[in-house]
Amino acid sequence: MKGILKIAFKLLVNDKGKFAALLMGITFAVFLMVMMTSIFSGVLRSASSVVINIGSKMWVMDPAVTTVANSIPMPDFVQDEVRSIDGVKFAVPLYSGAATLRLSNGIYQSVSILGLDDTSLLGHPELLEGNIADIFAENGFFAVKDSEINKLNNPHIGATFELNEHRGVIVGIAKVTANGLFGMPTLYTTYNRAIQYIPSARFTTSYVLVEPKSLEAVQHIKDEVKKMGYVAVTNEEFRDNISTYYKFKTGLGTNILIMTLISFIVGLSISGQTFYTFILENLDKFGALKAIGAKSRELVIMIVFQAGFTALTGYGLGVGLCTLMIGLAKIRLPNYASVVTFGNLGIAFIMVLIIAVFSSLIGVRKVLKIEPFDVFRG
Amino acid sequence: MAKTAIRAHQLVKWFGEGDARTNAVKVASFEANFGEIFYLVGPSGSGKTTLLSMISGILKPDSGRVTIDGSDIWALNNDELADFRLNRIGFVFQDYHLFPRLTTLENVAIPLILKKHDWDEAMQEALKYLDIVGLKNRAQLPPFKLSGGEQQRVAIARAIVSQPDILIFDEPTASLDGDTGKKIMSFIKEEILNENRCVLVVTHDSRIFEYADKIMKMEDGAVTEIENNSDIK
Numbered sequence: 001m002k003g004i005l006k007i008a009f010k011l012l013v014n015d016k017g018k019f020a021a022l023l024m025g026i027t028f029a030v031f032l033m034v035m036m037t038s039i040f041s042g043v044l045r046s047a048s049s050v051v052i053n054i055g056s057k058m059w060v061m062d063p064a065v066t067t068v069a070n071s072i073p074m075p076d077f078v079q080d081e082v083r084s085i086d087g088v089k090f091a092v093p094l095y096s097g098a099a100t101l102r103l104s105n106g107i108y109q110s111v112s113i114l115g116l117d118d119t120s121l122l123g124h125p126e127l128l129e130g131n132i133a134d135i136f137a138e139n140g141f142f143a144v145k146d147s148e149i150n151k152l153n154n155p156h157i158g159a160t161f162e163l164n165e166h167r168g169v170i171v172g173i174a175k176v177t178a179n180g181l182f183g184m185p186t187l188y189t190t191y192n193r194a195i196q197y198i199p200s201a202r203f204t205t206s207y208v209l210v211e212p213k214s215l216e217a218v219q220h221i222k223d224e225v226k227k228m229g230y231v232a233v234t235n236e237e238f239r240d241n242i243s244t245y246y247k248f249k250t251g252l253g254t255n256i257l258i259m260t261l262i263s264f265i266v267g268l269s270i271s272g273q274t275f276y277t278f279i280l281e282n283l284d285k286f287g288a289l290k291a292i293g294a295k296s297r298e299l300v301i302m303i304v305f306q307a308g309f310t311a312l313t314g315y316g317l318g319v320g321l322c323t324l325m326i327g328l329a330k331i332r333l334p335n336y337a338s339v340v341t342f343g344n345l346g347i348a349f350i351m352v353l354i355i356a357v358f359s360s361l362i363g364v365r366k367v368l369k370i371e372p373f374d375v376f377r378g
Numbered sequence: 379m380a381k382t383a384i385r386a387h388q389l390v391k392w393f394g395e396g397d398a399r400t401n402a403v404k405v406a407s408f409e410a411n412f413g414e415i416f417y418l419v420g421p422s423g424s425g426k427t428t429l430l431s432m433i434s435g436i437l438k439p440d441s442g443r444v445t446i447d448g449s450d451i452w453a454l455n456n457d458e459l460a461d462f463r464l465n466r467i468g469f470v471f472q473d474y475h476l477f478p479r480l481t482t483l484e485n486v487a488i489p490l491i492l493k494k495h496d497w498d499e500a501m502q503e504a505l506k507y508l509d510i511v512g513l514k515n516r517a518q519l520p521p522f523k524l525s526g527g528e529q530q531r532v533a534i535a536r537a538i539v540s541q542p543d544i545l546i547f548d549e550p551t552a553s554l555d556g557d558t559g560k561k562i563m564s565f566i567k568e569e570i571l572n573e574n575r576c577v578l579v580v581t582h583d584s585r586i587f588e589y590a591d592k593i594m595k596m597e598d599g600a601v602t603e604i605e606n607n608s609d610i611k
Binding site: 003 | 436456457460461463464471473475477479484488489492493494496500
């Protein structure tokens with residue numbers, strides 16, 4: 001069998017023009033498919049950045065909340081009631097909102113502000129500079145060192161700004177796992193300072209972060225919160241809800257899906273057509289092989305191997321090219337929202353397999369139909 | 379007495395259906411022996427290629443029997459028939475059907491590869507046969523860089539590399555000039571034919587009739603005459 005595969009390999013790669021066309025078709029299709037889905041994954045990840053960075057196991061919110069950015073403030077008693085639910089280890093408030101700063105150079109800058117529970121600081125970021133306790137210092141804020149930090153006029157510990165006629169001081173530089181979607185710098189402070197500095201409506205709690213005592217308690221907490229007229233979701237569910245919103249309620253998902261399908265069809269067409277031509281050109285030779293004594297299944301194996309080899313090589317090249325492009329883009333645009341996930345790779349792999357199967361099928365059909373007698377007849 | 383290599387008994391083949399139904403071969407019978415070159419001759423459309431295909435296990439006859447060295451080949455199933463062709467029959471096609479993307483050596487080694495020989499071993503063996511046909515120095519060239527006569531010899535090397543006892547040549551001189559055609563036939567007669575091998579040649583090239591031991595003439599699907607070469611001369 002090895003010898004037959006070697007013959008198949010040589011027949012394929014020695015036809016340099018067609019092999020290059022096949023590879024280019026599949027590589028390009030994979031590149032587009034992975035690129036599209038990676039951009040989408042990046043957007044989804046960025047859209048859930050607060051959920052990822054805070055990392056609370058459960059979130060309690062208004063049922064109308066669709067994304068983390070459009071939180072609907074809840075009254076303080078929600079937090080108290082949640083705390084009283086059996087199975088809750090602890091529950092703390094989180095403020096999530098936006099504000100406009102006046103920087104020391106006089107420029108105004110929009111920022112995201114997260115107000116952490118004053119007692120526990122649950123969900124605080126990892127500090128690169130400064131001390132965690134400094135957040136309790138007068139006017140203390142942590143600035144997140146992400147791709148947007150330079151918009152804060154190169155902040156450093158001790159840098160000051162003005163927020164609604166309050167003085168703010170950077171007391172720490174932090175890092176987070178995921179960057180935000182909206183291109184704004186992020187500041188962390190305490191919950192009480194956040195609601196004091198930022199004008200708000202009557203209710204101030206954006207979310208209640210809950211730590212369940214056990215996994216078994218999760219469903220009970222959800223049921224009890226539901227009775228209160230709010231919803232409790234796990235971290236993963238909240239991220240899924242945000243994804244679902246962007247996928248199905250913004251048109252973004254549909255557009256990405258259409259682009260991915262177009263890429264797939266382009267790849268399928270180019271490789272299917274080229275592979276078909278390749279088989280057609282060699283059809284008499286396959287007929288001669290049959291006459292010599294090759295069995296049909298051996299010819300099928302040869303064709304499947306050729307299609308599979310081309311598809312997998314194209315897949316590797318496409319993924320490599322995509323990774324390279326994303327890498328290069330991130331050097332120039334640090335906030336470039338594109339993430340290659342195993343899911344994206346899996347989707348592209350399945351599509352490439354379909355391309356390989358389709359290309360094989362049309363080739364196999366032709367080769368199985370050719371009769372050695374046709375070779376004699378010319 | 380020479381041993382019978384091929385026995386075709388009352389072979390019949392029809393093509394098409396309804397009004398288009400044609401009787402390509404009408405009750406053909408003959409015998410060819412080991413150690414002889416047997417010609418199937420006749421004008422285009424006389425049924426000689428159809429008959430050749432039925433004899434070589436490629437096209438199933440509607441009726442009749444083909445026995446090769448005593449075995450009824452049409453009693454075999456498809457896989458057995460493929461193995462039979464691989465082991466017992468060597469084909470030299472009219473257009474040679476060499477793979478242009480493989481080297482001459484790799485083309486010759488194909489039957490051995492199909493017989494699951496180790497790659498290196500198959501190449502070594504193929505090189506011996508390229509040497510026999512005088513093309514050892516062309517081993518690494520692709521076939522399209524060879525002349526018509528050289529390609530013919532590569533096809534012969536591929537046909538004999540698995541040492542079959544029946545060799546089938548379909549119009550071996552059709553695309554060669556007269557001298558080259560004669561050289562090829564002379565080569566077949568002197569170097570390829572032996573007492574354990576039967577060579578079957580389909581041709582309508584009368585310039586090479588002198589190399590035949592027996593000539594069977596066909597016309598309109600029927601065998602019209604079987605002659606010994608000595609009778610022709």
